[in-house]
Amino acid sequence: MATVAKKRRGRGWLKEEFGSPDRRAAYYMVLPVFLIVLAVAFYPVVDSIWLSLHGGTATITGPFVGFENYATMFQNSNFQQGLVDTIIFTVASVTIEFVIGLGVALAINRSFKGRGLVRAAVLVPWAFPTAISAVMWRLMFQDQIGVISYVAHALGLISSPILSNTHLLLIACILVDAWKTTPFMALLLLAGLQTIPEDVYEAARVDGANAMQRFLRITLPLLKPTILVAVLFRTLDAYRVYDLFWVMTGQQLESLSTFVYESVRISQLQFPEGNAAAVFIFVTAFLLALFFIKVLGMQTSTEE
Amino acid sequence: MASATAREGVAAAPTGKRERRGNLGMILFYIFLVVFVLVSVFPLLWVFKMSIVTKSELFASPPTFWPQNPTGASWSRVFSNPDFLKALRNSVIISGITTVACLFFGSIAAYSIARLRFHFKSAVLTFILAIAFFPQVAIIAPLFKQFSEIGLINTYWAAIVADTVFALPLTVWLLVAFFRELPKDLEEAARVDGATTIQAFRKVIIPLAAPGVFTAAILTFIQAWGDYIFANTFLFDSSTQPVTVIIPNFAGVHTIDYGAQSAAAVIVTVPLVVLVLIFQRRIVSGLTAGAVKG
Numbered sequence: 001m002a003t004v005a006k007k008r009r010g011r012g013w014l015k016e017e018f019g020s021p022d023r024r025a026a027y028y029m030v031l032p033v034f035l036i037v038l039a040v041a042f043y044p045v046v047d048s049i050w051l052s053l054h055g056g057t058a059t060i061t062g063p064f065v066g067f068e069n070y071a072t073m074f075q076n077s078n079f080q081q082g083l084v085d086t087i088i089f090t091v092a093s094v095t096i097e098f099v100i101g102l103g104v105a106l107a108i109n110r111s112f113k114g115r116g117l118v119r120a121a122v123l124v125p126w127a128f129p130t131a132i133s134a135v136m137w138r139l140m141f142q143d144q145i146g147v148i149s150y151v152a153h154a155l156g157l158i159s160s161p162i163l164s165n166t167h168l169l170l171i172a173c174i175l176v177d178a179w180k181t182t183p184f185m186a187l188l189l190l191a192g193l194q195t196i197p198e199d200v201y202e203a204a205r206v207d208g209a210n211a212m213q214r215f216l217r218i219t220l221p222l223l224k225p226t227i228l229v230a231v232l233f234r235t236l237d238a239y240r241v242y243d244l245f246w247v248m249t250g251q252q253l254e255s256l257s258t259f260v261y262e263s264v265r266i267s268q269l270q271f272p273e274g275n276a277a278a279v280f281i282f283v284t285a286f287l288l289a290l291f292f293i294k295v296l297g298m299q300t301s302t303e304e
Numbered sequence: 305m306a307s308a309t310a311r312e313g314v315a316a317a318p319t320g321k322r323e324r325r326g327n328l329g330m331i332l333f334y335i336f337l338v339v340f341v342l343v344s345v346f347p348l349l350w351v352f353k354m355s356i357v358t359k360s361e362l363f364a365s366p367p368t369f370w371p372q373n374p375t376g377a378s379w380s381r382v383f384s385n386p387d388f389l390k391a392l393r394n395s396v397i398i399s400g401i402t403t404v405a406c407l408f409f410g411s412i413a414a415y416s417i418a419r420l421r422f423h424f425k426s427a428v429l430t431f432i433l434a435i436a437f438f439p440q441v442a443i444i445a446p447l448f449k450q451f452s453e454i455g456l457i458n459t460y461w462a463a464i465v466a467d468t469v470f471a472l473p474l475t476v477w478l479l480v481a482f483f484r485e486l487p488k489d490l491e492e493a494a495r496v497d498g499a500t501t502i503q504a505f506r507k508v509i510i511p512l513a514a515p516g517v518f519t520a521a522i523l524t525f526i527q528a529w530g531d532y533i534f535a536n537t538f539l540f541d542s543s544t545q546p547v548t549v550i551i552p553n554f555a556g557v558h559t560i561d562y563g564a565q566s567a568a569a570v571i572v573t574v575p576l577v578v579l580v581l582i583f584q585r586r587i588v589s590g591l592t593a594g595a596v597k598g
Contacts, residue, residue, distance in 0.1 A: 022420065025501040029416035030428050032409045033472060040447070040469040041435050047446035058445070107336060114337070120584040121341040124348065127576040129530030131548040135569050136347045139354060145562055147350060147367050154366075183344065184591070191592035233437075240439035243532045247552045257441040257533075264445040265537060275445055282442040289437060 101185030122183035192226025355566035378563030414479030462538035482516025
């Protein structure tokens, strides 16, 4: 009896969902995007996983080898270097961007003369294609003609050319990334700050809270949802860094993404390993997102 | 008398101090802003300077701050370089078609998500938005294989298809936010008058949402214009490569032509800077839409 009732209800639900023309129209309207995303993004990921479990080359897929490609990948010194560089780059750039971005957001969270100008100026680095800003900075880091190289030499900060020293290049990449995306961080955080009602601060002031207490007890907790969104967004973006490393360092500095690119597009022998690395990036990025959502309690509700 | 003056003095002192601190704070605040703005725009200005100096000045040490003999030589070299002109055209075609495709498919889906009722709404939206976080590099090998099989490699379509999928989350996200804010009455009135869902969308929502659609178009275009990894993977011929791929390899006969590279970098970023200056208010509200609501 119970199962029959359940079945009937189930059928009724399906009928309601797909029976009415309005509902059907709703599904038809999301269908094209759904199919495009499925075919061009999700299916290739599944294909990557499949390729990563097989031997062979870019043109011929070899026999099933289990997790062997992953084992060789972890032993590959280029992959190890890429992993280390990517982690350092991600942690350092996101930290710098968050700290400066929050400072800027707090500073410009008021009305002042020239606010529009400031907002337009901070959008400039954001709007540049990453590959082109990498070219611009490379010109300025260049040993013979670069203004930054000249100044850094004159100040005694560096003794070797920036573009041929991987440590300096990593620092340069972190700074250029901070230059490019701090504005974005600041804008997101500013939008979050503007949703905190002024009364809350007023009440705290009446109760005798000083500026530091107000920041720690009101601003940070109320800003937490925005902070988590902004930091997760930037972390996943920094983690997949490709353009900046590839163009600005002249392919000298390895990141996880440049390792995949080299393996699957340039090297003839590393194709299966490259696919293993591609799956590695995908899975670790997914785990990172999960960490933000489950452990840090990021809100993912998309409903109003 | 004496005590009154003293009290007044005590009372006055803190206000004066606060005012002075306020002034100092304002000065520091503006210094901070000026530094921030200068750092943001410095590379563009400096690279522009590099593009208008003579070759000997370019290599001068110490570098000149102000151009000594401005020249248009680098700029005319760039504009007489057929590969660069082709790349500029390719970039416009790829980003333009990507933007149109994103708006077409994205607005239909966004309307359904924002306005209609159906069961798997939040799952569908999550599914689409997840792409924004995808490491692009994770799918280049399988996509390359599939594009080769259907003959898309080295055609605009390879870049357009990949760019469209990665720009769609942004387009859908923005349009959902805009559609949700539109008043429901007009649409309902249209429905009462017998319009179908599609008609209500086309005749009522689209014209009303024009400003939002326009903002989405700008942001989608900027994103597609900046693509490097897909173009660098799927296109290896200057007949289809966009500017982001051409400019890093800007070579003269034997060496890199730094002057021309500088000019080219300025040329492809200035249109974006102009867009940003004109539409900054919309771009900011678009970029931060939703992120704050959670």
